[in-house]
Amino acid sequence: MERPSRQRQQERDTERESDEETVSCPECDSTEIVTDADQELVCEDCGLVLDERNIDRGPEWRAFNHSERQSKSRVGAPITETMHDKGLTTTIDWKDKDAYGRSLSSEKRSQMHRLRKWQERIRTKDAGERNLQFALSEIDRMASALGVPRSVREVASVIYRRALNEDLIRGRSIEGVSTAALYAACRQEGIPRSLDEVADVSRVPQKEIGRTYRYISQELGLELKPVDPKQFVPRFASALQLSEEVQSKATEIIDVSAEQGLLSGKSPTGFAAAAIYAASLLCNEKKTQREVADVAQVTEVTIRNRYQEQIEAMGFR
Numbered sequence: 173m174e175r176p177s178r179q180r181q182q183e184r185d186t187e188r189e190s191d192e193e194t195v196s197c198p199e200c201d202s203t204e205i206v207t208d209a210d211q212e213l214v215c216e217d218c219g220l221v222l223d224e225r226n227i228d229r230g231p232e233w234r235a236f237n238h239s240e241r242q243s244k245s246r247v248g249a250p251i252t253e254t255m256h257d258k259g260l261t262t263t264i265d266w267k268d269k270d271a272y273g274r275s276l277s278s279e280k281r282s283q284m285h286r287l288r289k290w291q292e293r294i295r296t297k298d299a300g301e302r303n304l305q306f307a308l309s310e311i312d313r314m315a316s317a318l319g320v321p322r323s324v325r326e327v328a329s330v331i332y333r334r335a336l337n338e339d340l341i342r343g344r345s346i347e348g349v350s351t352a353a354l355y356a357a358c359r360q361e362g363i364p365r366s367l368d369e370v371a372d373v374s375r376v377p378q379k380e381i382g383r384t385y386r387y388i389s390q391e392l393g394l395e396l397k398p399v400d401p402k403q404f405v406p407r408f409a410s411a412l413q414l415s416e417e418v419q420s421k422a423t424e425i426i427d428v429s430a431e432q433g434l435l436s437g438k439s440p441t442g443f444a445a446a447a448i449y450a451a452s453l454l455c456n457e458k459k460t461q462r463e464v465a466d467v468a469q470v471t472e473v474t475i476r477n478r479y480q481e482q483i484e485a486m487g488f489r
Contacts, residue, residue, distance in 0.1 A: 195222070197218060197220055197222065199215065199220045200217050200218045202215055202218065204216035212224045231244070231245075252329075253329040254308055254311070255305075256295075256301050256304040263291070264284060264287055264291050268284060303346055304332075304333075304336065307346045308329055310346070310350045310351075310375075311325060311353065311354050312325060314350075314373045314374060315328065318354075318358075318369065320358060320363050321363070324354070324361050325357075327360055328353045328356070328357035329353075331356055331357055332350055332353040335349055335391075335392065340387070340388055340392075344384060347374065347376045348380045348381060349388065351370060351371075351374040351376060351384075352381055352385035352387075352388055353388065354370065355381065356385060356396065358370070359396045359397075360394065362403065364403035364404045364407065366404075366440075366469065367382060398440075399440040400440065401430075401441070401443040401444040401447065402423050402426050402427075403440075404441055404444035404445075405422050405423055408444060408464070408468055409422070411467045412448070412459055414448070414452060414459070415455070418451045418455045418457055419451075421451035421455055422451035425447040425451060425482050425485075426443065426444065426447045428485055429443075429481065429485040429486070434481050434485055438478065441469065441470055442468070442474040442475065445464050445470050445474070446476075446477075446478030446479040448464055449461060450479055450482055450483060461476065
């Protein structure tokens, strides 16, 4: 007797779900029914409110700006991959004050100091978590020095965790793999950072970074497209205080020369630097080869060689 009753209940649930899915407007017979910000069922075609007694699953308080919303919110920070425990840990504040803002007594301060010390110790249970914590802190340090957004740090942390799970760290330095993961994340997110710039903020040589990057990208199957030189143009032009006209001209030079196959096998930073140098001459905002080379971190010889090729491609000689 129990099985048929359970089947009837399932049939009723299925019928109820199908009825909810096929709700139509009694005014215009439209099935375009949506839920607005006030948790009301509204017809998109005629604007008729069908139901206004839905459960509001939002907070019971109201806020009219970001600071007020932050002060009234009672939830913690979201889960993040940039911390070894994904941010699901407890931290003891260093201010030595209670919930009312009053200073603690000397006995309580010493007790909180001991608790804070043990909290830091037990956050990592073994050597693997300590190494992961060190690697993620290195990624965060280098990302801050490079000025890349938060999304790149998240992607770099995910790439490092994948390399750790695939046992690609064995036999390689933690700094080298974390730097290679950050460089791969910059390329994957379309943030133009050259290998020289990443090596400047790292603690490992550039040759090791390149070798480790090629290894983890191959083993993890990272599909990374070649770097577009046009991505470097806005940053280099801003550092040289050049106008929008020079930037658009440099972009045009890169497009024309790339169509003729001159970009193949060339460094994207050197190609962008030469295009900016050529555009600055054409727009009467002359910059020396040394100034452009210092910003792009390439040699003057590279700029001269690429410059000659681009000028010939543009038909000026």
